[in-house]
Amino acid sequence: MGYLEYTLPPVVILSVALAIRQYYSSSQRKKAAVDSKKGSEKKGYYAAEDEPIPEPTPLMITPEQVKSYDDRPWRPFRWPYHQTMSIFKLDVNHWLDMDKFYWHYIQEKERIYHEYGDQNIGWLPESWDACVELMEIVRDHMVKRYPLLFTKVDGSNKIIKNELTGETLDTTFPLKEHPLVYVSKMAKEDFYIVLKRDDGRHYMVAGAVPFPGGSFAIKDKIGKHIDQIHSDVPYYETKLKRSMERWFERMQPSELVERASWYMTWDRKLMCSNVYALKADEKIDSDIPPTEFNFRVERQTLRRLPRSKAIIFTNHPVYYGIEEVKDEPLIPSLIKKIIFEGPEDIIKYKNFESFRDHAAPYLDSLIQRQIDLGIIKEDTPIKTLDTYPFAHFVKDAQPDGWKSPHESAKEYQKNLDPKKFEV
Numbered sequence: 001m002g003y004l005e006y007t008l009p010p011v012v013i014l015s016v017a018l019a020i021r022q023y024y025s026s027s028q029r030k031k032a033a034v035d036s037k038k039g040s041e042k043k044g045y046y047a048a049e050d051e052p053i054p055e056p057t058p059l060m061i062t063p064e065q066v067k068s069y070d071d072r073p074w075r076p077f078r079w080p081y082h083q084t085m086s087i088f089k090l091d092v093n094h095w096l097d098m099d100k101f102y103w104h105y106i107q108e109k110e111r112i113y114h115e116y117g118d119q120n121i122g123w124l125p126e127s128w129d130a131c132v133e134l135m136e137i138v139r140d141h142m143v144k145r146y147p148l149l150f151t152k153v154d155g156s157n158k159i160i161k162n163e164l165t166g167e168t169l170d171t172t173f174p175l176k177e178h179p180l181v182y183v184s185k186m187a188k189e190d191f192y193i194v195l196k197r198d199d200g201r202h203y204m205v206a207g208a209v210p211f212p213g214g215s216f217a218i219k220d221k222i223g224k225h226i227d228q229i230h231s232d233v234p235y236y237e238t239k240l241k242r243s244m245e246r247w248f249e250r251m252q253p254s255e256l257v258e259r260a261s262w263y264m265t266w267d268r269k270l271m272c273s274n275v276y277a278l279k280a281d282e283k284i285d286s287d288i289p290p291t292e293f294n295f296r297v298e299r300q301t302l303r304r305l306p307r308s309k310a311i312i313f314t315n316h317p318v319y320y321g322i323e324e325v326k327d328e329p330l331i332p333s334l335i336k337k338i339i340f341e342g343p344e345d346i347i348k349y350k351n352f353e354s355f356r357d358h359a360a361p362y363l364d365s366l367i368q369r370q371i372d373l374g375i376i377k378e379d380t381p382i383k384t385l386d387t388y389p390f391a392h393f394v395k396d397a398q399p400d401g402w403k404s405p406h407e408s409a410k411e412y413q414k415n416l417d418p419k420k421f422e423v
């Protein structure tokens with residue numbers, strides 16, 4: 001059964017609208033390509049429209065290899081910590097990364113859509129062309145980047161088999177489900193679709209966001225413009241707004257970027273982390289062993305679709321145990337510094353106060369351990385790693401992903417309790 005059959009009545013209404021929309025879709029898409037070119041001249045979007053859009057190169061990993069494959073090791077800790085866009089160029093090969101948690105994420109998406117419906121997935125009618133284009137670009141990306149994981153069933157890319165889940169996905173028209181459902185059955189990322197309206201502002205017009213982490217519901221963001229969406233974000237008005245506007249105006253389909261932020265929690269839930277499930281001023285349960293602490297990286301990408309001109313924002317949570325990174329130079333020191341001495345509003349936004357006193361003795365013991373083992377010195381300056389936003393060993397990519405060279409990390413991985421991933 002499809003996701004949509006479980007969701008709420010407005011979705012049923014939208015499904016009917018969707019069938020009608022599909023009928024007109026292909027001729028409109030052709031027209032949109034012409035109009036948007038005109039529009040782009042009018043709005044000054046694209047100085048270099050003919051710049052080729054980068055294509056991924058094949059990575060020949062098999063479903064069996066994915067079971068132990070690791071994502072790039074994210075360590076996005078900055079000191080000094082200033083709120084900035086902190087975006088960097090994205091290699092298209094890493095737009096939709098693959099790792100051993102793939103199955104869990106795809107299953108969780110399905111469960112969350114069934115249980116929570118439009119709290120986590122939704123779209124406005126104006127987003128149709130962009131959602132179709134997104135579905136096609138994700139599908140083509142997966143087939144090209146992971147030829148052994150996403151295979152062609154009919155010789156073209158239109159009907160493909162996801163070899164990881166065993167599901168055949170038929171993207172020929174008329175579609176049986178909304179394009180965002182197909183996207184969610186291929187990629188483990190959350191997707192946000194943003195369009196510029198006639199008032200010149202950028203609005204979120206659709207989203208498939210099963211893993212917001214708990215600080216917001218996507219239902220409350222769809223239809224809002226970027227400033228409203230970021231109204232609770234610390235220092236948005238003073239440090240982010242203007243550079244983001246400028247970036248959105250100028251962004252080309254050929255220029256992909258990524259960024260990463262993080263917060264700490266003591267679970268691995270994808271939809272709502274424990275740290276955001278606490279009530280105001282509530283503190284962590286003092287029985288929680290500090291070795292349970294994780295940091296959740298919110299790995300984000302931005303790209304513009306060439307046809308609809310929509311901006312696609314993806315977010316992908318990745319969890320790492322503090323125990324897992326305890327022997328990486330300076331990581332415990334950076335975390336301790338940021339949760340106690342970071343910018344005040346960020347400390348509040350990420351709810352650091354709810355657990356930091358509980359975590360402090362543990363972090364101190366890890367810092368001392370690093371000094372005792374000679375990993376750092378007492379006076380090693382605490383500052384952003386040279387390999388930011390990745391771990392110090394990122395250069396040592398291996399065929400099965402990026403594995404930590406530290407024995408303590410291997411031990412941690414070996415003993416990682418699968419129950420930790422349950423909701």
Ligand code: HEM
Nearest residue numbers: 084085087192194204215216221229230232233244261313
């Ligand atoms: C360069 C572009 C962007 C930057 C620099 C940016 C920055 C941020 C920052 C700093 C936060 C606070 C959490 C964190 O530390 O990461 C945030 C939250 C958020 N961003 Fe963005 N963002 C960008 C683009 C977007 C886009 C395109 C969307 C899609 C609509 C989006 C949706 C959100 C949402 C939903 C939140 C959570 C807000 C809440 O807590 O209520 N962001 N963003």
